[in-house]
Amino acid sequence: MNKHLVKTIGSFINFISFLSPYYAAKLAVKIFSTPRKGKLNDDETNYLKSAAQETITYKDVPIKTYCWSGKKDTILLVHGWESNAFRWKDLIKILKSEDYNIIALDAPAHGDSGSKIFNAVLYSECINLVIKQFNPSIVIGHSIGGTASALAINNHELPVKKLVLLGAPSNFDEVIDNYVKIMGYNKKVIKAINDYYLKHFGYFPEFYAIQNFSKNIQAKGLIIHDKKDRIISYKDALHISKYYKNSKLIKTAGFGHGLKNETVYKHILEFLNT
Numbered sequence: 001m002n003k004h005l006v007k008t009i010g011s012f013i014n015f016i017s018f019l020s021p022y023y024a025a026k027l028a029v030k031i032f033s034t035p036r037k038g039k040l041n042d043d044e045t046n047y048l049k050s051a052a053q054e055t056i057t058y059k060d061v062p063i064k065t066y067c068w069s070g071k072k073d074t075i076l077l078v079h080g081w082e083s084n085a086f087r088w089k090d091l092i093k094i095l096k097s098e099d100y101n102i103i104a105l106d107a108p109a110h111g112d113s114g115s116k117i118f119n120a121v122l123y124s125e126c127i128n129l130v131i132k133q134f135n136p137s138i139v140i141g142h143s144i145g146g147t148a149s150a151l152a153i154n155n156h157e158l159p160v161k162k163l164v165l166l167g168a169p170s171n172f173d174e175v176i177d178n179y180v181k182i183m184g185y186n187k188k189v190i191k192a193i194n195d196y197y198l199k200h201f202g203y204f205p206e207f208y209a210i211q212n213f214s215k216n217i218q219a220k221g222l223i224i225h226d227k228k229d230r231i232i233s234y235k236d237a238l239h240i241s242k243y244y245k246n247s248k249l250i251k252t253a254g255f256g257h258g259l260k261n262e263t264v265y266k267h268i269l270e271f272l273n274t
Helices: 003-019 021-032 042-048 085-097 120-134 144-156 172-183 187-201 234-243 262-272
Strands: 052-058 061-068 074-078 101-105 138-142 162-166 220-226 247-252
Touching: 003 021, 003 172, 003 187, 021 172, 021 187, 042 085, 052 120, 061 085, 061 120, 074 085, 074 120, 074 144, 085 101, 085 262, 101 120, 120 144, 138 144, 144 162, 162 262, 172 187, 220 234, 220 262, 234 247, 247 262
Parallel strands: 074 101, 074 138, 138 162, 162 220, 220 247
Antiparallel strands: 052 061, 061 101
16 A cells, blocks of 8 residues: 555544544454455466365365475475465475475465455464364464464464474564554554454454463474564564574574575575484
């Protein structure tokens, strides 16, 4: 959205908050939870045809999964916001050459999966279902996909042996705060959003922080984060590292939030082979 449209929508929702705070929050959360990108284009669809595909359903949400068979450990690849399974193409090539068994999924409202709405809690439950279906010993997650993976592993005490977090946020309320600032929401909208999350998810957004969902994670961890990441601050990696005791932090420079780089892939392979 361009800046003028963002300002207009933010002002409208601020106005609505004086009439109905709950409805204002519902609109704000819907905007926040609706991806504008991430659906598959023709090239991405054609590439993903190289995998064996299966759809599993979480409640009423169909989740598309992709499998490239191999004889070594099973690895689950979990993408982030406004992306899809295709984002792993380069890493998949490397992992296939090492003969790993590779699983990837499209998040709700992304790729070829169903739903129009995405949130990290929903994603974590879908990840839990996929892990129970395919039993990976290794999970690699990018951005919010990494955080949702950690949430799933912690909440369901899943027997994952290794977890790689790439450019992952350490908490969800900071992501929401950034959204609130961009939209220019007033205090009534902010309070209403917090109340909305408490009603529908059982917790305020600040509950979803690494110190609250790392206690049951037994998996050995690798955290990779770029110090010039403009989407998720490097401070988030330091925060994750502080509470995720069984983990190693690697700082990169110049690879941005995407972390699509041979150096990053080398770090991942070294971690997988130790």
